[in-house]
Amino acid sequence: MDRRRTENNEEALAQGRPTLKTLAFMTGLGVTTVSRALKDAPEIGAETRRRVQLVAKQIGYRPNRAGVRLRTGRTNVISLVLNTEREIMSFVSDIIYGVSEVIADTPYHLIVTPYSRSQDPLDPIRYLVETGSADGVIISRTQPNDPRARYMLEHGIPFATHGRTDMGLVHPYHDFDNYAFAVEAVRRLAGIGRRRLALLSPPVGLTYHSHTVNGFADALSEVGASEIPFNTVSIDHTIEQIRSRTAQVMRREDRPDGFVSSAAAATLAIVAGIEDAGLKLGRDVDVVSKQSSDLLHLFRTELLVVNENFRLAGSELARSVLGWIGGAAPGTLQSLSVPSEVLAYRRSLD
Amino acid sequence: MDRRRTENNEEALAQGRPTLKTLAFMTGLGVTTVSRALKDAPEIGAETRRRVQLVAKQIGYRPNRAGVRLRTGRTNVISLVLNTEREIMSFVSDIIYGVSEVIADTPYHLIVTPYSRSQDPLDPIRYLVETGSADGVIISRTQPNDPRARYMLEHGIPFATHGRTDMGLVHPYHDFDNYAFAVEAVRRLAGIGRRRLALLSPPVGLTYHSHTVNGFADALSEVGASEIPFNTVSIDHTIEQIRSRTAQVMRREDRPDGFVSSAAAATLAIVAGIEDAGLKLGRDVDVVSKQSSDLLHLFRTELLVVNENFRLAGSELARSVLGWIGGAAPGTLQSLSVPSEVLAYRRSLD
DNA sequence: TTGGCAATCTGTAACGTTTCAGTATATTGA
DNA sequence: TCAATATACTGAAACGTTACAGATTGCCAA
Secondary structure: OOHHHHHHHHHHHOOOOOOHHHHHHHHOOOHHHHHHHHOOOOOOOHHHHHHHHHHHHHOOOOOOHHHHHHHHOOOOEEEEEEEOOOOOHHHHHHHHHHHHHHHOOOOOEEEEEEEOOOOOOHHHHHHHHHHOOOOEEEEOOOOOOOHHHHHHHHHOOOEEEEOOOOOOOOOOEEEEOHHHHHHHHHHHHHHOOOOEEEEEOOOOOOHHHHHHHHHHHHHHHHHOOEEOOOOOOOOOOOHHHHHHHHHHHHOOOOOOOEEEEOOHHHHHHHHHHHHHOOOOEOOOEEEEEEEOOOOHHHHOOOOEEEEOOHHHHHHHHHHHHHHHHOOOOHHHOEEEEOOOOOEEOOOOOO | OOHHHHHHHHHHHHOOOOOHHHHHHHHOOOHHHHHHHHOOOOOOOHHHHHHHHHHHHHHOOOOOHHHHHHHHOOOOEEEEEEEOOOOOHHHHHHHHHHHHHHHOOOOOEEEEEEEOOOOOOHHHHHHHHHHOOOOEEEEOOOOOOOHHHHHHHHOOOOEEEEOOOOOOOOOOEEEEOHHHHHHHHHHHHHHOOOOEEEEEEOOOOOHHHHHHHHHHHHHHHHHOOEEOOOOOOEOOOOHHHHHHHHHHHHOOOOOOOEEEEOOHHHHHHHHHHHHHOOOOEOOOEEEEEEEOOOOHHHHOOOOEEEEOOHHHHHHHHHHHHHHHHOOOOHHHOEEEEOOOOOEEOOOOOO
16 A cells, blocks of 8 residues: 555545545555445455455445446436326325335435426426436326337336337336226126116226226126216316216216226215215115225225225336346336225125 | 637537537537536626527536536435325325425425335434435424434434424424314314314324324313313224224213314224214214315215315425525424314304 | 466546636726 | 736536556466
């Protein structure tokens, strides 16, 4: 160890937060060697490697994110892109917690990138890509022909979509099988004698709208039930809109005797509308609803529910993005969540 | 412009993303000048300043976050620290959206830093401070003597708490006036003839537990009603625990004829418990509940509610943190949200 | 002995930014 | 006219990291 190095780095010990320089001084090695020793590079002696790593742990060395990011371009950031007006409430927290679980023991941070109704959904994606603010992106409200997915594929940034696309392009996704949900829901309603069914679907334009609608239609013809059109509202509408539209349709002669609802909050509105029309849930009409937290049975015990686990979705999406970043083939990072069976609380499963 | 500079920076134009160097080359100025021109430094000529800013806008220059962060230590990041198990659902999304609104037109990013039941709540705070990962922090589940607030004050990192502390230390906060909530709730119940009241409180240990309990107690003596002890459960307990405990207490001789509930989800459980005991809401017992989204009246129209706006809380918290970062005095960045009056849906306000 | 080679380690440069300590030019006061 | 000063700009260094292109050592084959 020559005199010059000692002098130059004397101050390294005085610093608040340890850097590679600090470690280099303490171990008597060069900064380069320390850097490589910490990441288990093969050309560093086994003994040296262990010594460096020990000292690093001892003094609580943590790589400076800005340094790494500046040098390598890697941000160690995953961005979750959310619509601040339209996303379902519990959806958001559950997804976040799911993502958090997975990235907890990685160097990744989770940033939330919001966009509002007024904005082009592509805006936040462009921002992320242009500023290189994230290594991976998670988006929801996925469309069959999704410009965001296309854009990210073109720009080579790893991402995962919550929901599938239908563009002939392959990318990681996690989706709930909404086709199966609709099919099971209709079968169940038919099983308890319901014949005239209405569907409160996801908003038109999102991929899972057509999945749901297709499952609903296919199951209708399978069981020989008929559809009461209910497509002037979707789960994106307000509680009040859904409620009054439900009341309206329930006052008609050919009112539905069964509902399939794609969201729990919307189900509250449907039930309110049913009761506004002076009808009774479980007697005049049955409702099968998705829910993400186990609360609907407290609301009305007559409700039939199917659980959707958003926390799982968050975890799967995070795993997919990290996988892609890590070099896995995008096609291997796709998963589909199978709906739970239709659950009843008052009525026994028949 | 000498020959050397031209040669050195020729490549600046070939780059993907523009940097100060790119701008310097395009304008024929030095990097330093460009940097200062962009931040309206006084020693740059007005004409030059405008020219640089124009070109910067034209080519879509965005400062490299890693560069800034490495040089200045400023991260342009606000961290929202969340408990992944105990936080109330809608709370999380609303807070996030509230924060997002405020930081939308700032350079700040929002990162979510989770911690789990098993962890010391101080862990994520230590991590943030030690790694310098954020310029400001927002925490919730605030305690009267909060080690996290103390730690951050000691380490000089700006933060805001959702809920107040009681340590004689001054820091920014936003809080909902839970004392006033409890008082109004009790007065309302007393106003409709309820005399034996039970409180489902926030978990012991959090500051707003005592606020709520104090308001409840003070109002009880004010209206001359009595308390039916209900403190073996809190809103942190599971739906099932609250439900069965409610059913249990409702089967007793001296059962409560009124409930004050500090959370909407818990209220569902209370009502279920009441009905489990064969009693009827609005006839045998009334319930006043806080809610953050306007859904409880769909659940049971007899419920009395007080609205708490978490989105507002998020905005206020973000404003506070940014204010502190910007140099404002912490004492001026405190706000208290006044509860809405107790709202009824079936019964008219008397 | 020499050349070659593997095994370890090292200094320098660069990522993009801001700060420090200037330098050149024009302007002012006497 | 000269010095002093204000105005407008500049290069170099530094933040912490990693990649590149060596450098040193010891060992072995020829």
